[in-house]
Amino acid sequence: MSRIGKRPVELPKGVTATVSGQTVEVKGPKGTRAFTATDDVTVAVENDAIQVTPRGTSKRARQQWGMSRTQVANLVTGVTEGFKKELEIQGVGYRAQVQGKVLKLALGYSHDVEYAIPEGIDIVCAKPTEIAITGIDQQQVGQVAANIRDWRRPEPYKGKGIRYKGEYIFRKEGKKK
Known part of the structure; x- marks a missing residue:
């Protein structure tokens, strides 16, 4: 189990996120960034947080779970602090x-x-x-x-x-x- 992937990515005030298919787009005070996740994970926006969950229990799905969550967290950090x-x-x-x-x-x-x-x-x-x-x-x-x-x-x-x-x-x- 991914310890990183379990935690949702909190969205600070002034930051909005939209998910269309596997693409996550984050808008903030410094700009807009996007990330396309692989088909091994599901990305959803719930209660001002972005949650990444794996599809299945394969090794690749578990690898992509933590990596995708980290990429989304980097998007949020980039548009807020840089x-x-x-x-x-x-x-x-x-x-x-x-x-x-x-x-x-x-x-x-x-x-x-x-x-x-x-x-x-x-x-x-x-x-x-x-x-x-x-x-x-x-x-x-x-x-x-x-x-x-x-x-x-x-x-x-x-x-x-x-x-x-x-x-x-x-x-x-x-x-x-």
Whole structure:
């Protein structure tokens, strides 16, 4: 039995949900998001809450039960609070700045890296060494953060590069004489 799937997803004030077939559409103050569940689960809106129940007792139905409930909960969180990822840049001369819909990164290459900010994502650089990525789609926010981090991953000797805020980098000892 799914412990996650048993709990209904509560709808806060100002959030409405509609179910048509297997598609759940959630509208809130930050926007609208939709999710299409598989045929292994049933989705229903009851008493200001969304309930997900499995159809049958097969292993796949039980797997989809918890996953679908989590996806619906992420829709509700996205349209109310949104999602945020923070990146830190470490290294001499490494910096970032937002110019319009483009993120410019100076990462020690012979040229500046320009990253076009996708639709639905907001990027803010409070300091030249900090990047905050926000949006209502958790998957998109995480993918944008991963794409930016891929330009210069943190290296293990000096720790230079782009890392997630609070990420621990395993440091290696250099050559000894």
